[in-house]
Amino acid sequence: MMMMKGEQWSNLGSTMAAIMFVYAMFRQYFPPQLQDYIFRYGKKLSNFMYPYIHVTFDEFIGERMKKSEAFSAIQNYLSDKSSSNAKRLKADVVKDSQSLVLSMDYNEEITDEFNGVKLWWSANRTTPKSQQFSFYPGADEKRFYTLKFHKRDRQVITGIYLSHVLKQGKAIAADNRQRKLYSNGTGQGWPGNRSSTTWTHVAFEHPATFDTLAMDEKKKREIKKDLVKFSNGKEYYAKIGKAWKRGYLLYGPPGTGKSTMVAAMANFLNYDVYDLELTTVKNNVELRRLLIETSNKSIIVIEDIDCSLDLTGQREEKKKKKKDDKNEEGDPISAMSKNEERKESEVTLSGLLNFIDGIWSACGGERIIVFTTNHVEKLDPALIRRGRMDKHIEMSYCRFEAFKVLAKNYLDIDSHPLFGEIGNLLEETDMTPADVAENLMLNSDDDEEEGETCLKNLIEALKTAKEEASKKAEEDARLEAEKEQKEKEEAEKEQSVKEDVTQDAISAKEVKDNGVIH
Ligand SMILES: Nc1ncnc2c1ncn2[C@@H]1O[C@H](COP(=O)(O)OP(=O)(O)OP(=O)(O)O)[C@@H](O)[C@H]1O
Numbered sequence: 001m002m003m004m005k006g007e008q009w010s011n012l013g014s015t016m017a018a019i020m021f022v023y024a025m026f027r028q029y030f031p032p033q034l035q036d037y038i039f040r041y042g043k044k045l046s047n048f049m050y051p052y053i054h055v056t057f058d059e060f061i062g063e064r065m066k067k068s069e070a071f072s073a074i075q076n077y078l079s080d081k082s083s084s085n086a087k088r089l090k091a092d093v094v095k096d097s098q099s100l101v102l103s104m105d106y107n108e109e110i111t112d113e114f115n116g117v118k119l120w121w122s123a124n125r126t127t128p129k130s131q132q133f134s135f136y137p138g139a140d141e142k143r144f145y146t147l148k149f150h151k152r153d154r155q156v157i158t159g160i161y162l163s164h165v166l167k168q169g170k171a172i173a174a175d176n177r178q179r180k181l182y183s184n185g186t187g188q189g190w191p192g193n194r195s196s197t198t199w200t201h202v203a204f205e206h207p208a209t210f211d212t213l214a215m216d217e218k219k220k221r222e223i224k225k226d227l228v229k230f231s232n233g234k235e236y237y238a239k240i241g242k243a244w245k246r247g248y249l250l251y252g253p254p255g256t257g258k259s260t261m262v263a264a265m266a267n268f269l270n271y272d273v274y275d276l277e278l279t280t281v282k283n284n285v286e287l288r289r290l291l292i293e294t295s296n297k298s299i300i301v302i303e304d305i306d307c308s309l310d311l312t313g314q315r316e317e318k319k320k321k322k323k324d325d326k327n328e329e330g331d332p333i334s335a336m337s338k339n340e341e342r343k344e345s346e347v348t349l350s351g352l353l354n355f356i357d358g359i360w361s362a363c364g365g366e367r368i369i370v371f372t373t374n375h376v377e378k379l380d381p382a383l384i385r386r387g388r389m390d391k392h393i394e395m396s397y398c399r400f401e402a403f404k405v406l407a408k409n410y411l412d413i414d415s416h417p418l419f420g421e422i423g424n425l426l427e428e429t430d431m432t433p434a435d436v437a438e439n440l441m442l443n444s445d446d447d448e449e450e451g452e453t454c455l456k457n458l459i460e461a462l463k464t465a466k467e468e469a470s471k472k473a474e475e476d477a478r479l480e481a482e483k484e485q486k487e488k489e490e491a492e493k494e495q496s497v498k499e500d501v502t503q504d505a506i507s508a509k510e511v512k513d514n515g516v517i518h
């Protein structure tokens with residue numbers, strides 16, 4: 001045994017010596033250029049034997065198990081490619097949506113070509129050997145994509161191809177995305193959850209678009225331009241040092257399309273909508289949490305801001321009343337519930353403003369905030385000053401331009417002999433697009449006759465509205481005149497009383513004076 005080991009050692013020793021010798025000879029007798037060449041050749045030889053580079057993209061990155069953005073983008077990119085390319089596919093129902101998405105199965109390889117460069121993608125997964133019990137099936141399964149390409153294409157792949165994949169993948173995700181309508185409500189279920197409000201969502205499927213929105217074409221174009229500029233403005237906002245968000249104030253009478261406009265905006269930009277109901281938000285802290293939880297590319301809407309936010313004054317009153325109540329109550333449980341009630345909706349104007357342009361507003365850009373109101377004059381100027389609400393959009397009564405859009409949408413009519421009369425009436429009468437639309441709704445299936453009937457009905461409705469308006473104006477004028485008359489009479493009466501008093505005083509003085517003299 002020992003002998004053998006000794007033999008081996010001596011063998012190894014002699015081999016080493018031989019290698020050293022050859023190397024020394026090599027160094028000594030081959031010129032350095034040749035040595036370089038030989039080394040390079042050796043490397044080339046091994047490259048020739050296996051000239052490919054592998055890059056893996058894991059599903060999760062970092063300690064906090066954050067899902068890798070690259071992985072998702074690649075997944076989308078490949079699902080687009082593989083449904084026509086790969087032979088073994090995996091079907092998945094996209095969350096919250098009815099559509100089916102096909103992606104490549106594990107260990108399947110698909111070939112992609114980019115600028116004449118060929119490369120291969122494969123989906124892989126590793127399952128851990130130890131069969132530990134886990135609450136989440138497949139929780140410790142690791143999934144990753146592998147990209148294989150030729151060494152000579154390294155420049156193209158790392159330079160442009162990968163960023164192309166990421167960009168494409170994100171764009172596909174944006175297209176496929178089921179948009180959501182979030183609303184804040186009190187958490188249901190167990191009592192511990194009842195104290196805070198959370199976002200719940202449904203699929204956002206409002207059909208309104210800017211094409212179906214009845215309003216002045218010029219105004220519409222301006223708003224669309226503004227929205228596009230905003231959504232492409234990442235660099236611009238970074239450059240000027242402002243948080244990437246924009247505020248819109250939509251104001252106008254009920255039924256003029258404010259809510260419809262919000263839906264059209266969301267459809268136009270492909271954004272989610274967060275419908276924030278301020279009255280159910282308990283306090284500023286909760287408001288902040290809710291707003292931070294909103295995602296990128298979203299529109300946050302606060303409807304009827306004048307009604308939902310008791311602009312501080314009224315709230316103070318409420319508090320005082322509660323305090324009085326409490327004095328009367330001795331029992332602690334009702335006192336507690338009172339206390340809870342008191343806490344209800346303690347959102348203040350300053351809390352809201354702080355969020356809109358305070359330091360928190362910069363958390364996650366790409367947010368549009370929309371306020372709607374029927375009474376713009378009631379709002380606190382602090383809330384709507386420029387910079388906070390960047391754009392004020394008035395939604396007004398239906399005029400001829402807006403009517404044409406509605407006629408096209410509802411009746412599929414571009415022009416009609418009755419349009420002239422309707423145009424004139426609309427200029428003289430204030431009717432909301434909602435009312436006009438109501439008159440244009442077909443009762444039965446599409447029929448030209450019926451279209452005309454609708455227009456005639458609309459004319460009648462406009463005439464009635466006009467008459468009512470003029471009657472009301474007359475009535476108002478009459479009341480105004482009466483009021484003025486009354487005021488005048490009262491003033492005269494007061495004046496005469498005053499005169500009487502002065503007259504009395506004068507005569508009293510005269511009596512007195514006379515009395516003194518005499
Ligand atoms: N400008 C418009 N273009 C197209 N449809 C409109 C327009 N305005 C109103 N409508 C129609 O009238 C209905 C009511 O409109 P919407 O809810 O948008 O009004 P609003 O201004 O939000 O009213 P409120 O102030 O009461 O909330 C909508 O369903 C829509 O079909």
Ligand SMILES: [Mg+2]
Pocket residue numbers: 258259260303372
């Ligand atoms: Mg509305």
